[in-house]
Amino acid sequence: MxxxxxxxxxxxxxxxxxxxxxxxxxxxxxxxxxxxxxxxxxxxxxxxxxxxxxTRQALLEAAYIDRVEALAARADDLAGELPPGEALVEWLNELSAGMIQVRGLKALLGSAVTDGSNAVVTACGVSVKGAAGRLVEAAQREGTLRGDVEPIEILRLAHGVATASELTDGEGKFIRRYLSLLTEGLRP
Amino acid sequence: MxxxxxxxxxxxxxxxxxxxxxxxxxxxxxxxxxxxxxxxxxxxxxxxxxxxxxTRQALLEAAYIDRVEALAARADDLAGELPPGEALVEWLNELSAGMIQVRGLKALLGSAVTDGSNAVVTACGVSVKGAAGRLVEAAQREGTLRGDVEPIEILRLAHGVATASELTDGEGKFIRRYLSLLTEGLRP
DNA sequence: GACTAAGCGGAGACAGTCCCCGTTTATCGC
DNA sequence: GCGATAAACGGGGACTGTCTCCGCTTAGTC
CATH class of the missing domain: 1.10.10.60 (Homeodomain-like)
Structure with a gap:
């Protein structure tokens, strides 16, 4: 083909x-x-x-594909170093940090996880969804992540965390804070 | 003055x-x-x-100020109808839904809660922060919201929830889902 | 070395932002 | 009513960015 x-x-x-x-x-x-x-x-x-x-999107993707694949590879490194639940959180942290620090990456990853019925299957989307899938499954098997969440939901939430963090300071300093609010919940 | x-x-x-x-x-x-x-x-x-x-921002704010104030007023209605914790969640739901359904509102509220050192104090920002402050305080007093979160953090998280939800379907159908993941946390 | 199609590149049509400044007009004192 | 005058108007035009079209150039091939 x-x-x-x-x-x-x-x-x-x-x-x-x-x-x-x-x-x-x-x-x-x-x-x-x-x-x-x-x-x-x-x-x-x-x-x-x-x-x-x-399109601009096509160029953006081509320009950043290496970086996205590095991020996906990083997921597997982390999975080898940390228990699954921690590996997932740490990866989401690095992912969100990348979205804020590398200008343009947030938009790219955003469109990679957008449910467009016009769903163009992007290489970036495949990499990142694959990585998330592996981490999510391991964490669920371990029992540190609720069983009813999908990998793509986690990616979208990470995007949300990056957005919230960006509103706060434009750097990435508050990502861990928001990520921990998300994992632990807002109840006391 | x-x-x-x-x-x-x-x-x-x-x-x-x-x-x-x-x-x-x-x-x-x-x-x-x-x-x-x-x-x-x-x-x-x-x-x-x-x-x-x-600026575009100034026009956007002037055009939507009524709607934002209605949203702020809605916070107090909800506070009268529901227990504080539920009122907060319900308000966040309506707020996020507004951000998605009313085109342009998300950007407006985003800049209202952005920490720009060039912090222009906008009327929208004041309304919405006031409303959030009241709901947050009540929920914390009641003990259904952790004591260490600031109202503005809640607003930024709502923005993040709206973003995540927008990636999912472009309508508002997943707001409640993401909001509940946020309030309950990602642990089993 | 000549042929040919793949590839180049920049002029130009179009759309948007934003400013400048000559013209118009609401308001006020008479 | 009737100027005087400062506030407000408005559209022409400079500028920036996107994207296409098509005559020209050149790599690859025999």
Missing amino acids: TEVKPMRADARRNYERLLKAAAEAFAEHGEGASLDDIAKRAGVGSGTLYRHFP | TEVKPMRADARRNYERLLKAAAEAFAEHGEGASLDDIAKRAGVGSGTLYRHFP
């Missing part, structure tokens, strides 16, 4: 350049960075950018 | 018209509605719009 038509050399070169420029620009100006500016930085015309990446 | 310089009749008229047009436009196109279009709907020039409302 996956047609493997080798890209022409110039196309591949421009693709790489665009990715590099995009990562810089998103880091610098957030997810709203000017696309024409990214093309300019990469030394290509804007047509070239739009041909390779039809 | 509050200089009460009565507006000129034409100024007042245009102000009202803009508010009405803005409410329509925000409802129709979300918080990103075109400001020039709002001016056009109101039958005034864009200069007039920008004079009355220097």
